[in-house]
Amino acid sequence: MADKSKTKIHPAVPELANQLAKGDIDRREFLRTATLLGVSASAAYAMAGGVTGSQFVPSAQAATPKKGGNLRCSMQVQRMDDPATYEWTQMSNTSRPFLEYLTITGTDNVTRPYLCERWEASDDLKTWTLHMRKGVKWSNGDAFDAEDAAFNFRRWLDPKTGSSNIGLFGSMVTETDTGKKDKGGNPIKSKSMTPGAVEVVDKHTLRLNLNRPELAMPENLYNYPTAIVHRRFEEEGGNISKNPVGTGPFELKEFKVGEKAVLAKRNPKDYWGDEVYLDQITYVDHGDDPAAGLAALASGQVELLYETFVEQLEVVQGIPGTQLFEAVTAQTGVARMQIDKKPFDDIRVRQAVTLCQDHQRLLDIAYRGKGAPAEDHHVAPTHPEYAKLPAQKQDYARAKKLLADAGHPNGIDLKLDCKKTPSWEPALAQALSEMCKPAGIRIQINVMPDAQYWKTWDKTPFGFTAWTHRPLGVMVLNLGYRSGVPWNESHYNNPAFDSALDVASATLDVEERRKQMAKVEKILQDDAVIAQPLWRSVFAAGTERVRGYELHPTIYHQLGKVWLA
Amino acid sequence: MIVFMCKRLGFMVVTMIVVSTLLFLLLEIDAENVAVGVLGPYSNDEQRRLWLEAHGYFEPLWLRYGTWLMKFASGDFGQSIRFNVPVAEVLWPRLWNTAILGFWTFALMIPLSLALGILAGMREGSKLDRSISVTSVTTTSIPEFASAVFLSAIFVFWLKILPGTSGMSSGFEFKQLILPVMVLVIYDFGYVARMTRASMAEVMTQPYIRTAVLKGLPYRQVILRHALRNALIAPFTVIMLQINWLLSGVIVVEFFFAYKGFGALLLEASLNGDIFLIEACAMVAVFVAVATQTIADVGYTYLNPRIRFA
Numbered sequence: 042m043a044d045k046s047k048t049k050i051h052p053a054v055p056e057l058a059n060q061l062a063k064g065d066i067d068r069r070e071f072l073r074t075a076t077l078l079g080v081s082a083s084a085a086y087a088m089a090g091g092v093t094g095s096q097f098v099p100s101a102q103a104a105t106p107k108k109g110g111n112l113r114c115s116m117q118v119q120r121m122d123d124p125a126t127y128e129w130t131q132m133s134n135t136s137r138p139f140l141e142y143l144t145i146t147g148t149d150n151v152t153r154p155y156l157c158e159r160w161e162a163s164d165d166l167k168t169w170t171l172h173m174r175k176g177v178k179w180s181n182g183d184a185f186d187a188e189d190a191a192f193n194f195r196r197w198l199d200p201k202t203g204s205s206n207i208g209l210f211g212s213m214v215t216e217t218d219t220g221k222k223d224k225g226g227n228p229i230k231s232k233s234m235t236p237g238a239v240e241v242v243d244k245h246t247l248r249l250n251l252n253r254p255e256l257a258m259p260e261n262l263y264n265y266p267t268a269i270v271h272r273r274f275e276e277e278g279g280n281i282s283k284n285p286v287g288t289g290p291f292e293l294k295e296f297k298v299g300e301k302a303v304l305a306k307r308n309p310k311d312y313w314g315d316e317v318y319l320d321q322i323t324y325v326d327h328g329d330d331p332a333a334g335l336a337a338l339a340s341g342q343v344e345l346l347y348e349t350f351v352e353q354l355e356v357v358q359g360i361p362g363t364q365l366f367e368a369v370t371a372q373t374g375v376a377r378m379q380i381d382k383k384p385f386d387d388i389r390v391r392q393a394v395t396l397c398q399d400h401q402r403l404l405d406i407a408y409r410g411k412g413a414p415a416e417d418h419h420v421a422p423t424h425p426e427y428a429k430l431p432a433q434k435q436d437y438a439r440a441k442k443l444l445a446d447a448g449h450p451n452g453i454d455l456k457l458d459c460k461k462t463p464s465w466e467p468a469l470a471q472a473l474s475e476m477c478k479p480a481g482i483r484i485q486i487n488v489m490p491d492a493q494y495w496k497t498w499d500k501t502p503f504g505f506t507a508w509t510h511r512p513l514g515v516m517v518l519n520l521g522y523r524s525g526v527p528w529n530e531s532h533y534n535n536p537a538f539d540s541a542l543d544v545a546s547a548t549l550d551v552e553e554r555r556k557q558m559a560k561v562e563k564i565l566q567d568d569a570v571i572a573q574p575l576w577r578s579v580f581a582a583g584t585e586r587v588r589g590y591e592l593h594p595t596i597y598h599q600l601g602k603v604w605l606a
Numbered sequence: 607m608i609v610f611m612c613k614r615l616g617f618m619v620v621t622m623i624v625v626s627t628l629l630f631l632l633l634e635i636d637a638e639n640v641a642v643g644v645l646g647p648y649s650n651d652e653q654r655r656l657w658l659e660a661h662g663y664f665e666p667l668w669l670r671y672g673t674w675l676m677k678f679a680s681g682d683f684g685q686s687i688r689f690n691v692p693v694a695e696v697l698w699p700r701l702w703n704t705a706i707l708g709f710w711t712f713a714l715m716i717p718l719s720l721a722l723g724i725l726a727g728m729r730e731g732s733k734l735d736r737s738i739s740v741t742s743v744t745t746t747s748i749p750e751f752a753s754a755v756f757l758s759a760i761f762v763f764w765l766k767i768l769p770g771t772s773g774m775s776s777g778f779e780f781k782q783l784i785l786p787v788m789v790l791v792i793y794d795f796g797y798v799a800r801m802t803r804a805s806m807a808e809v810m811t812q813p814y815i816r817t818a819v820l821k822g823l824p825y826r827q828v829i830l831r832h833a834l835r836n837a838l839i840a841p842f843t844v845i846m847l848q849i850n851w852l853l854s855g856v857i858v859v860e861f862f863f864a865y866k867g868f869g870a871l872l873l874e875a876s877l878n879g880d881i882f883l884i885e886a887c888a889m890v891a892v893f894v895a896v897a898t899q900t901i902a903d904v905g906y907t908y909l910n911p912r913i914r915f916a
Contacts, residue, residue: 113775120690203645203653219652229651298689299696299874300866301775325775327864329877332755336770337864340762360763492878496642 051078052164056550065552070425072151078162106589110605111321114598115334116347118302118326121282124268125197125204130509131347133265134598135296138304138322139180139287140268143171143190144259145599146512148368148591150423152259156185156269156288166254166547167212173245177313179271181286187247191239192272194249198234208526209261211519212251213238254547256554257513264511265597290317290601301325318589318604329462329491338363338582344605345583348596350463351409357582366581369412370510370594371421371517374466375571376457376473377531382502384455389447391569394455396440397477400433403574407469412577417569418562419522420514421576423594426545427514428559430566440480452481459486459505460494469574470505499530506530510594514558515546522565531570538564614903618896625892626678630671633881637663643881644687678889684882688874693886696871701890703774704860704867708852710783711790716845719795720838723802727837728829730807739803742796750855754789754862761785771864786863790856798844805840809833839909846902850895 054075061071119132124140127133143157154160158174177185197206198214207214215235218228240248249258261267271277271286278284285293290312295303302324309316325343327333331350337343339360349357349365357363378385378394385391400414413422420427444453459470467488474484489497498506511517520526523542524534541564545557565571581592589602634640640663641654658664662673677684683693726738748756761768762785772782809815810833818828857869864870868887875883 120688122690201653221652298691300773323775325773327771327773328861328870328874330861330864333771333862333864336758336762337773338770340766340768340770342769342771342773342775490877496879 106318106604108318109320112319113323113343114345115327115337115343116324118324122280125266127266135302138291139289141288143262146263148593150512167251169249169258171247177288186244187241189272190247191241193269194239200231208520212253212255257516260512317601344587349580349582362585366592368579368592368594371423372510372577374507375573376505377571379502379532381532387447389443393440393443395569395572396436397480399435403472406472408577412575415573415575417573418565420562424514426554426558428555437480455484457484457503458501460491461488533570614900621896643879683886686883688878688880693883700871701868710787715791715795719798723799724806727803727806742799745792746796750789750793750858773864786859789859801844802841806837809837843902846898849898853894
């Protein structure tokens with residue numbers, strides 16, 4: 042994936058190199074931002090090494106890879122129809138071997154070129170020029186070009202598609218009045234692509250014209266519902282499992298929801314990238330019981346598990362011939378309060394809840410200390426723009442006073458809706474409930490079957506929702522906390538927060554951006570929208586035969602370099 | 607006999623209609639809920655309205671029910687939300703898989719439990735009777751989820767001689783059936799054995815058995831010729847009802863061993879709010895319950911001359 046093309050270097054890159062030399066930013070941050078601004082990953086690695094005088098290359102494989110073999114992985118095989126409407130990482134993993142993305146974020150949190158071989162951002166970060174890779178062939182023989190990419194953008198940003206990408210690419214959409222009214226007589230507004238936001242410059246160049254500056258564009262392009270489908274996807278039925286045309290190194294051979302998906306290696310000559318080692322990938326669905334996957338691993342029915350939960354770690358360590366993969370992530374669970382529903386419309390009640398937390402203890406109790414304590418603002422220490430705020434302290438006296446001031450001198454009864462699985466979620470909700478008791482906050486935990494919870498996750502006044510890892514803090518804030526976006530489950534609506542987030546999302550200078558993020562984080566933390574106890578590590582168990590696998594923080598399967606010993 | 611059969615069949619049809627009405631009211635009265643289930647939580651009002659209109663959800667309730675019932679009776683169960691294919695396409699193969707599991711469970715359980723029940727009932731209070739009774743009570747009182755874990759720990763994690771899951775992902779493999787069948791047999795044989803024992807013990811106290819013994823017939827002949835036929839009437843009904851139990855009882859076993867059967871399907875449908883699949887599964891379960899009950903009643907009447915054609 043080396044990029045030898047000569048590109049205009051973004052004016053901010055020399056300054057970045059300067060900051061790296063001075064030690065103001067670390068190498069990972071340099072690599073990440075430099076590659077985001079269009080410097081190829083290999084050039085960025087070389088620059089980082091040149092600046093600091095040290096070697097900084099991705100970890101090399103310890104042994105010589107072996108070609109062939111069928112990697113069997115235990116993972117839920119869910120619906121695979123329209124990739125733009127995927128709701129789960131597992132859905133994207135089944136199509137990931139044959140549907141590729143414009144960019145790819147590695148396990149090191151650095152985003153690199155993929156179907157898009159390089160990109161340039163304008164100085165104001167409002168125009169992005171994407172240069173599509175040449176010589177990429179779809180499995181039906183067609184050549185991949187900028188029209189394919191443009192088709193995908195248009196679909197994502199069409200409200201009829203029903204894709205969550207419309208929130209992710211908020212800088213490319215405009216809200217318009219539909220002319221219709223809802224039951225309450227309020228005008229129904231609809232978000233759709235801003236005219237001219239996507240421009241095909243030539244056969245291999247696409248230009249994105251944004252309404253506001255956006256730094257995370259390349260990273261947004263590697264979100265699970267942004268897999269690139271063929272330009273005739275809709276004409277040919279709009280179902281990728283029935284018409285599996287892709288650009289990836291594998292092709293879909295067999296697919297049965299709830300049972301299995303079989304992907305076989307495509308003729309390496311037809312694939313643009315490096316040859317993959319595996320002949321076949323088989324996803325086997327073992328249902329919702331995590332113990333079933335472990336039993337399958339123990340009896341040699343699979344080589345890899347999609348995910349191993351924290352409570353299973355001891356069992357895995359007891360099975361001979363297995364290894365454990367771990368990734369430090371920005372995955373989390375938030376007890377979010379809807380600010381427009383009683384009693385959470387009173388900020389004092391929300392603050393009282395957040396003040397009861399001892400984040401480190403909650404991490405220790407509910408997640409065996411494997412991760413990091415969070416700070417109620419949904420930006421993780423692993424995010425490059427993370428700004429450390431003053432430490433929060435558990436303060437029951439203040440919580441009680443706030444409750445009394447809010448008209449609840451004898452405490453308050455709350456109901457927290459929560460999913461049943463994975464088990465750390467109800468465990469954490471329970472721990473939070475116990476921790477709130479001394480302040481007179483009596484939280485009744487309502488553990489619901491997962492599907493039932495997802496029906497009400499954005500409606501319940503008080504709910505505990507798990508959020509997956511995203512490489513940048515601004516990405517998740519734009520998805521979940523900006524006013525009016527579909528996934529804004531807390532109904533948070535603060536123009537000051539939105540504009541601070543706009544500024545942070547548009548600030549290139551890392552130190553300056555961190556300062557801006559400190560403001561964003563502080564607003565969210567002070568508004569006490571979420572009680573967020575922890576960031577969790579994720580794990581996956583596999584047999585010792587699995588080589589070259591690195592667990593991605595979002596468990597996106599990148600199996601191109603995986604081989605079986 | 608014909609009148610009796612007609613009555614039973616009529617009862618069967620009425621039961622199913624009542625259950626179908628309840629099901630329909632429970633799952634489909636809130637049309638908005640159906641639309642959210644089908645189109646997903648991120649769908650907008652416009653999409654939902656269009657879908658509801660296209661699928662006749664703005665018609666009066668009775669008309670909707672009538673259409674739904676007719677479609678159901680003709681085998682059109684609708685489209686599964688989770689599997690994204692017609693319900694029938696997932697339902698029948700899954701039911702067939704459970705039938706395979708059920709067949710092997712019954713093939714082992716019936717001879718085993720009948721033999722043990724007869725042996726125990728032959729000499730009530732004997733050492734053999736006590737041993738069998740204690741074993742039966744013990745195995746029946748261990749729930750499937752416990753025995754499944756226990757057997758897995760032994761055969762999968764410790765001895766490593768059996769596969770841990772039974773998904774049959776690379777084709778049918780008999781080895782993968784062993785653990786699920788074992789769990790089901792262990793749980794169920796005790797119950798049938800106890801029933802057979804009770805029935806046998808009761809028959810053994812009858813005057814005609816005493817007469818047979820006293821007139822000098824060999825004991826073996828007394829059991830096989832005279833006692834067994836009457837002693838097996840009650841177990842027959844119990845066994846028929848086990849088919850019904852098996853259909854829902856397999857949920858735990860199929861879930862634990864990732865066996866792709868009807869029980870796992872029912873659970874998956876419920877957990878994922880797959881409305882049309884839940885409806886179809888529930889109707890199949892009701893049909894099996896009512897049908898086995900009818901067969902049991904007819905069979906019982908046929909086997910027991912005392913209540914035949916009353």
